[in-house]
Structure formats: structure tokens, C-alpha cells
Amino acid sequence: MSQTRMNELYRKIAYYDATYYGTGRSEISDYHYDLLYRELVELEQQYPHLVSPNSPTQRIGSDLTEGFLKYTHATPMLSITNTYSKEELEKWIHDIQKYGALSCIAELKMDGVACALHYQDGRFIRAVTRGDGTRGDCITENVRTIRTIPLQIDAPGFLEVRGEILMSYPRFHHLNKELKENGQPPMQNPRNTAAGTIKLLSPQKVARRGLDFHAYALLAEGSELSHSKNLEKLKHLGFHTVIHSEPFAKPAPLLSFCSEWERKKENHPYPIDGMVIKVDEINRYDEIGLTAKSPRWVRAYKFAPDRGITEITAIDAQVGRTGVITPVARLRPISLSGTTVQNATLHNYDEIYRLSVNVGDMVTVEKSGEIIPKVISVAEKRTTTPFELPFHCPSCHSPLVKEPHTVALRCVNTACPAQRFSFLKHFVSRAAMNIDGLGPAILEELLQRKMIETPADLFKLTKEELVPLPRMGERSASKLLKSLEKSKNAGLASLVHALGIPLVGSETARVLAAETGSLEKLMNMSCEELEKIHTVGPEIAASLFSYFSTPENKSLISELKNLGLRTEETSGKNSDTSLEGSTYVITGTLSEFTRAEAKKLLESKGARVTSSVSRSTTALIAGENSGSKYTKAESLGIPIYTETFLENLTKKTPH
Numbered sequence: 208m209s210q211t212r213m214n215e216l217y218r219k220i221a222y223y224d225a226t227y228y229g230t231g232r233s234e235i236s237d238y239h240y241d242l243l244y245r246e247l248v249e250l251e252q253q254y255p256h257l258v259s260p261n262s263p264t265q266r267i268g269s270d271l272t273e274g275f276l277k278y279t280h281a282t283p284m285l286s287i288t289n290t291y292s293k294e295e296l297e298k299w300i301h302d303i304q305k306y307g308a309l310s311c312i313a314e315l316k317m318d319g320v321a322c323a324l325h326y327q328d329g330r331f332i333r334a335v336t337r338g339d340g341t342r343g344d345c346i347t348e349n350v351r352t353i354r355t356i357p358l359q360i361d362a363p364g365f366l367e368v369r370g371e372i373l374m375s376y377p378r379f380h381h382l383n384k385e386l387k388e389n390g391q392p393p394m395q396n397p398r399n400t401a402a403g404t405i406k407l408l409s410p411q412k413v414a415r416r417g418l419d420f421h422a423y424a425l426l427a428e429g430s431e432l433s434h435s436k437n438l439e440k441l442k443h444l445g446f447h448t449v450i451h452s453e454p455f456a457k458p459a460p461l462l463s464f465c466s467e468w469e470r471k472k473e474n475h476p477y478p479i480d481g482m483v484i485k486v487d488e489i490n491r492y493d494e495i496g497l498t499a500k501s502p503r504w505v506r507a508y509k510f511a512p513d514r515g516i517t518e519i520t521a522i523d524a525q526v527g528r529t530g531v532i533t534p535v536a537r538l539r540p541i542s543l544s545g546t547t548v549q550n551a552t553l554h555n556y557d558e559i560y561r562l563s564v565n566v567g568d569m570v571t572v573e574k575s576g577e578i579i580p581k582v583i584s585v586a587e588k589r590t591t592t593p594f595e596l597p598f599h600c601p602s603c604h605s606p607l608v609k610e611p612h613t614v615a616l617r618c619v620n621t622a623c624p625a626q627r628f629s630f631l632k633h634f635v636s637r638a639a640m641n642i643d644g645l646g647p648a649i650l651e652e653l654l655q656r657k658m659i660e661t662p663a664d665l666f667k668l669t670k671e672e673l674v675p676l677p678r679m680g681e682r683s684a685s686k687l688l689k690s691l692e693k694s695k696n697a698g699l700a701s702l703v704h705a706l707g708i709p710l711v712g713s714e715t716a717r718v719l720a721a722e723t724g725s726l727e728k729l730m731n732m733s734c735e736e737l738e739k740i741h742t743v744g745p746e747i748a749a750s751l752f753s754y755f756s757t758p759e760n761k762s763l764i765s766e767l768k769n770l771g772l773r774t775e776e777t778s779g780k781n782s783d784t785s786l787e788g789s790t791y792v793i794t795g796t797l798s799e800f801t802r803a804e805a806k807k808l809l810e811s812k813g814a815r816v817t818s819s820v821s822r823s824t825t826a827l828i829a830g831e832n833s834g835s836k837y838t839k840a841e842s843l844g845i846p847i848y849t850e851t852f853l854e855n856l857t858k859k860t861p862h
């Protein structure tokens with residue numbers, strides 16, 4: 208029964224992973240996906256002996272790597288000669304015909320990070336970055352977490368698959384939203400984010416980012432005939448291949464395929480920066496040969512990012528939730544990448560001086576993909592004076608403060624209306640208290656009428672006060688009050704997140720809630736105690752400590768509590784006895800837990816932790832440098848888990 212359900216869950220999760228890959232959009236909500244995933248984790252905890260090594264839960268690696276090992280590519284990963292000109296591309300397709308009747312394939316040039324995957328007798332064994340083309344970094348454990356890479360394929364012998372590690376636009380926007388909620392600077396583009404992610408030293412963090420892989424080459428015995436056949440084979444093996452054309456001998460259909468994608472690129476969920484055109488007949492590659500740096504049998508046609516010149520009509524200051532001021536350039540409207548662009552980011556005030564730009568100058572603006580347009584350079588200098596830093600907050604007019612060691616300007620007035628507005632917007636958002644019926648317009652209205660100042664005031668609103676508001680009425684007022692009432696039970700994790708403590712996002716809030724069980728306990732913890740909590744580093748600990756030491760914050764919390772908001776985690780882990788009756792042994796060095804933490808975690812779920820492996824051991828949890836216990840467990844046929852098992856135990860169980 209359990210085995211049947213587990214197999215069903217494997218299939219379902221694999222299906223959703225695969226469909227997510229193809230479109231970058233999920234067929235199932237994150238919430239329902241998580242439910243399936245958690246059900247599987249729970250079944251696996253209940254029946255550890257039934258866990259398959261191919262289970263989706265086993266994808267999350269756990270070994271902390273000290274830097275990255277280097278690996279020499281058997282076949283160098285050469286760079287490709289680029290052109291931005293269709294005419295040059297056409298000439299190349301034409302010229303290549305001097306080697307005889309050849310056909311070419313055009314494929315999307317994905318804007319990610321090139322990577323080679325190695326398989327031995329069907330098993331994924333290694334992932335190597337391009338590096339300098341000859342030698343790359345081994346990022347095996349990180350790549351193992353990418354759900355769309357099959358860990359087991361049906362192919363004998365050694366096989367290398369090359370492709371691009373990518374982040375989709377939806378994922379990228381989601382990540383930036385999270386960073387913004389945490390008061391951290393946003394990532395610049397999906398490519399840089401993917402490149403940074405695969406070099407993270409924690410596979411768990413990599414797994415959470417949701418990277419993807421698009422394959423574009425197969426190197427294996429018997430794969431030397433044609434590129435198009437190899438792409439077919441990769442699909443059969445379970446890889447997602449780059450979108451490509453049929454093989455054509457004439458330039459015209461290839462060029463029109465390129466033009467079609469240059470038009471459509473904006474609507475694709477993954478970043479594309481051009482097209483790659485390859486000769487299909489691999490058996491002719493040696494004959495066609497290489498130049499000093501790149502093969503002659505392939506060309507890249509790169510899309511020029513959409514740029515235009517327009518005038519800066521204003522540079523406005525925007526006030527964030529924590530008071531950080533961001534300059535935004537207002538532009539004379541210009542059409543780029545099929546959209547009308549009126550605003551462009553200037554990142555921070557140092558950027559304004561670096562560009563030497565002021566209101567009235569003509570600037571070059573660039574927009575590529577779904578990225579926020581940015582000012583690249585001054586195209587025509589029309590002003591003679593430098594831009595003057597704002598001295599006062601545009602909202603409350605209090606003097607701005609330049610933060611030491613950062614380029615940020617801040618409004619430090621906690622009563623600042625713009626900050627209050629940003630804070631309230633965050634507090635009621637879906638990821639926080641999830642209060643329906645409090646859109647920006649209503650919040651603005653309530654603030655302007657001085658009906659609210661802090662989130663606590665929201666819970667004091669009465670029907671009599673609400674009904675007369677514009678666009679409100681009897682029904683909406685009742686609905687809003689109901690939604691406010693319901694949110695009082697949102698739970699500790701949501702509340703901690705909603706407080707908007709710098710660096711504390713939804714993920715950290717969830718861990719804090721699970722570990723402490725009550726807001727009172729969390730508030731009274733020292734920096735040292737906070738740092739001991741899994742995933743809380745010194746910076747987050749300091750931020751929490753300073754937040755809870757501030758009198759205004761203390762009074763807000765006690766007010767919220769008096770208004771009936773739940774500040775305790777009722778479904779605490781103490782009631783969880785899912786591991787009762789089982790015995791675990793821990794060996795080796797764990798990366799995310801200390802031994803004591805791991806022991807405490809297991810015991811909190813009712814398990815026993817012993818020091819030696821015997822026949823009565825339920826499973827061994829092995830970290831890095833596991834020794835004799837590992838060998839003994841193997842010889843006794845006792846299941847061996849990675850740290851992932853512990854990670855999964857810390858995940859919240861569904862209500």
C-alpha cells in the first residue's frame with residue numbers, strides 16, 4: 208500500500224518537475240507541489256527501508272565542498288565565434304558548403320552557464336563548468352539538485368551531455384521579490400544569478416533557487432554521425448533539449464527561424480541571447496576543423512539588446528520599507544523590446560555620478576528580456592551641473608542619512624508616511640499576514656485620513672469607520688473585517704515575516720517560528736542564542752536582536768498580542784512523534800547541523816540516537832568523511848541517509 212503510494216508520488220513529482228521545465232511555469236501550485244512532496248517525505252520517514260535512491264527527496268545533496276575540485280575536459284569546451292550581423296551569418300552558411308553538401312541546424316542560444324554532465328553506465332557521476340575551456344570546476348553536488356537533470360539514464364558506458372544551466376524569468380522575479388522582502392538588493396539578471404547559484408557552497412541553497420538545464424550536445428561512442436540525431440537521443444534519455452530547427456542546407460529557412468525567435472524572445476520563459484547555427488554532420492567536423500579559439504562548424508548569431516536614446520525628465524527618490532532611498536529615472540516615453548518604457552533604474556546614487564548624468568541629459572537606455580530597463584550611458588550631455596543628492600526624504604522631509612560602508616541613503620524617521628505605507632503593504636501581503644481587501648489604494652486612503660499608522664491600528668478599524676470610505680461600502684467592509692479577524696490566526700511564522708525585520712524573509716521566519724515556538728521566547732533571546740539556530744548567521748542574529756531591543760517594536764508587538772494575534776506556534780514540533788520507535792546513528796561531518804543539533808532534532812521526533820551501528824539501527828545518517836560506521840551499515844544492509852533526511856525533518860508539516 209505505502210509502496211504503491213510512494214511510487215505514485217515519485218511519478219507525479221517527476222511529471223510536475225518535467226512540465227515545469229518545459230515552460231518555466233508550473234501546472235500545479237507551489238503549495239500543492241509541496242503537499243505531494245511532504246507526503247512523500249513523511250512516508251519515507253515512516254518506511255525508510257522503502258526509500259528508492261531515485262526518489263525526488265534524494266536529489267538534494269548535502270556535502271559541503273571546500274572550494275571546487277578542478278576537472279580537465281576530455282574534449283575542450285571551446286567558445287563560439289559570434290556575429291551580430293545576419294549578412295555575416297548568411298555568408299557563413301553559404302561558405303560552409305565548400306566542404307560538400309552539408310546541412311545546418313539553428314537552435315536557441317540560452318543565456319545561462321555552460322556545463323558538461325558525465326554519466327557512467329547510466330548513472331550521473333559528475334558535472335563540470337566550462338571554466339577556461341580546458342579545465343572547469345566540479346559542481347556535481349550542486350547540479351544534482353537540479354530537478355530537470357535525470358540522475359539515472361538508460362545508456363551504457365561513458366557519456367557526456369553538454370548544455371546550459373538556466374534560471375527562468377518567473378523564478379528570477381520570485382527570487383527578487385523575496386530579496387526585496389528581506390530588504391536585500393535585487394539580482395541583476397537571470398544569467399548572473401544562475402552563475403552565482405551554481406558556485407554556492409550549499410547544495411540546499413542551490414536546490415531552493417530552482418535552476419534548470421537545457422541540453423545541446425551529446426558526446427558518446429556512436430554519437431558521431433549527426434547532431435540532429437543526438438538531440439533526438441537526448442530527448443529519449445529524458446533531457447530537455449534546446450529548441451531547434453530541422454536541418455536545412457539553404458540559408459533562407461535558417462535565417463527565418465532566427466528572425467522568428469528574435470521576435471518571440473520576449474515571450475519565452477527563459478533568457479535567450481541569440482541563436483547557434485551548427486553543421487549537422489558531426490562526421491565532417493574534423494575535416495572542417497578549428498581556428499585558434501573556436502570550431503569552424505558553428506556560429507552564434509547574437510541578438511543586440513534593445514537600446515534607444517531618450518531624455519531624462521526627472522530623477523525621483525523612492526522610499527523603501529526600511530527607509531532606503533532608491534533613485535529612479537523618469538524618461539520621455541520610448542518603445543523598447545515591444546513595450547513603452549517610461550522609467551529606468553539607476554541602482555543607487557553612486558551610479559548617477561559614475562554615469563555623470565543629470566535631469567535634462569539624453570541617455571542610452573537598454574532593455575533586454577523582462578529585465579527592468581537601465582540607463583547605460585549619457586548619449587548627449589545637455590547639463591553643466593552635477594546632480595544634487597536629495598537632502599530630505601521626499602515623503603516626510605526629514606534629513607537623509609548616508610549609511611557607513613554602503614552607498615545607500617536612508618530616511619531614518621520611523622514615522623515616515625512612505626515607509627509606513629511600504630511596511631503596511633508588506634504586512635498585509637500574501638506572503639505575510641495574507642489580509643484580503645487591503646490594496647494599495649485603501650491603505651493610502653486610511654493613512655491619509657490618519658485612521659491608521661501601524662499594523663496594530665488595522666485591527667482596531669470598525670465597520671462604522673470603514674463603510675463611508677470611497678469604493679468601500681457595507682459588503683467590502685464586512686469582508687475586510689472578516690479577513691482581518693482570520694489573519695489573527697495566521698501563525699507565528701507569518702507574523703515574524705510580517706514584522707519586516709531586516710534580513711528576515713519568509714524562510715528564516717519559518718525556521719525561527721519552528722525553533723522557538725513563541726514570539727516571547729524569540730524576543731528574549733541573546734545574539735549568541737539566536738546564532739545557534741539553524742540557518743541564522745551573525746548578521747541575522749544582530750538584526751533580530753536590534754529589532755527586538757527597540758522600544759517601538761516592543762510596544763507594537765505587545766499591542767498586536769493584546770488585539771488577539773496568535774504569537775505562539777500551536778502545531779509545535781513537540782507533538783510530532785513521527786520517528787517514535789526508530790534508532791539512528793550519526794557519523795561523519797554534517798554541513799548544516801552540529802552533532803548535538805542533529806541529535807536533538809531526531810529526539811524531538813521521538814527517535815533514539817545511539818553511537819554504534821547494529822542490526823537494530825533504523826538508519827545511518829552519514830556526513831562527510833564517514834568511516835567504519837558507514838562500512839558496517841553497508842555490510843548489514845542498513846539504509847544510509849544523507850543530511851537531506853535531517854533537512855526534511857525541519858520542514859513544516861502540512862496543517
Ligand SMILES: [Zn+2]
Pocket residue numbers: 526600601602603604605618619620623624625626
Ligand atoms: Zn521619510
